[in-house]
Amino acid sequence: MRKPRDYDAELKALEDKAKELRNRKVLGLGELVIATGADALSAEELAGALVVLAETTDAGKRDAWAKRGVAFFQGRSRRSAPAPDRDNGGAQTQPGSAPQVSGSTGTA
Template sequence: MRKPRDYDAELKELEDKARELKTRKVQQLGELVIATGADGLTADELAGALVALAETKDTDKRGAWAKRGAAFFQGRSRRSASAPDRDTGVAQTQPGGAQPASGGAGAA
């Protein structure tokens, strides 16, 4: 006879995993803000810049921001290659909206 599934335990495990992923995402976004130098902005300034970015439909602008963000990460990975204790892959796992914001806000 088959062992019955413990749906409650499976659900709890999935909820724990989702919570862990959300926590990791928040931490990575915070690290991205710090790495770009955007932590010098006020929360209102940073939120305003991100809202403007999210609302932008201009694909040329978004493409330029994405290029700038990719260049930021390429430069960062070269600089941190000599620092083995730094985890450079953290921010790189955030595709899409996170990269363009870093290029526009931190390098301006």
């Protein structure tokens, strides 16, 4: 005779795993906000920018943003200077736009 399954224990284990995955995602996103310097924005500015990003369906813009993201991560792995000392190539940012990553060619 087979041992009956403990559905409550299995459900609890799945809930615990889902909670851990959510916590990791939140920590990772927080680290990303800090690494990009977006933590200098107010919560309202950051939320507004993220809403615009999430609502954007223009594939060209999304592709350009993805390329800038790749350049950001590749540049970070080679950089040893702390964030405030980095030179962003003299690129000026406009209000409501993300700072230019050095060496990127995409437009926001």
